[in-house]
Amino acid sequence: MVRQLVLSEPKQLVIEEYEDRQLEPKEVRLQTLYSGISAGTELTSYHGSSPHLNKRWDSGRRLFVASEGDGVRYPVRDLGYEEVGQVVECGPDVTELAEGQLVYGPWGHRTHHIADEEFVRQRLLPSDLDPVLGIFAHIGATALNGVHDANIRIGETVAIFGLGVVGQIVAQLAKRSGAYVVGIDLYDKRLSLATDLKAIDLAINASDGSAAEQIKDITNKRGADVSIEVTGATRALNEAIRATAYASRVVAMGFYQGEATGLFLGEEFHHSRINVVCSQISGVAPEASYRWNRIRLYQTIMRLQAEGVLSLKPLITHMFPFDQATEAFHTIVQQPAETLQVVIDFTQPIRN
Known part of the structure; x- marks a missing residue:
């Protein structure tokens, strides 16, 4: 019996049950051990603010278009993409896997999942890694992709707006890339954690005046060489643009929902020739696409954790x-500061 977390309507979660099917010859059955919750993408479905819920994504034209009943609607059954589990059954033609092996990957908040042998073979957890850390494969890959899109050079000043989970990982990666890292957030606990983990060199609480002005001051009026916006708030994106040096780059990693407010494109964006590039997990930079793909991003995050980087x-x-x-x-919703x-x-045992 499989149990799966389902969003029946905005802010209403239920657990559904269904009988699992038999395995095909080259498939394996996974039993989930841990599943991370995304405070970004998943909460857009939870709150009902995702554009997929009121428009239709035309993948052929890469356009959101008015929906006439064929867009994503409730119930939402694809919640979750930060899972780690254990192989509990193998199909008769599976030759490279064995029961008991640990696997990471996106398959949703459910007790069991069926995957083909190749999917699992590429996502085996390093043997010396704490199993719970497998949840960071997908969200860590998203962060790594953002750092790649930032094109950070050793010695550059990198401003990271938002120190949630993705922002914290971005900060660690940027620091390990040789940058001077400025972290900006509204919550002192997040700033303190990033400082303790030696991920940032300077902490700025966004409620203490203009972060952009402070960054200009510490860079001899130049501004950040790269700013990375990870909050999904368009006001923060505007501040990232303001903080960035002339003809430099802002990486927009946040999931911006609805109409943009507080974004003044006739000001610093226009006058400072700022390059804003989107970064998310659906694709890598075109010039890196021969060498990098999602699997390599996943495997790199696992390796960097195992190596202690x-x-x-x-x-x-x-x-x-x-x-x-x-x-x-x-x-998550009620205690964002914590x-x-x-x-x-x-x-842990599931009660009936």
């Missing part, structure tokens, strides 16, 4: 058993 376990602030998933989402990575723990 990245320290991501401190980002996990809360763990809830699967049958308390509703409380987990409520905690939460970073929230994890659903499937190893």
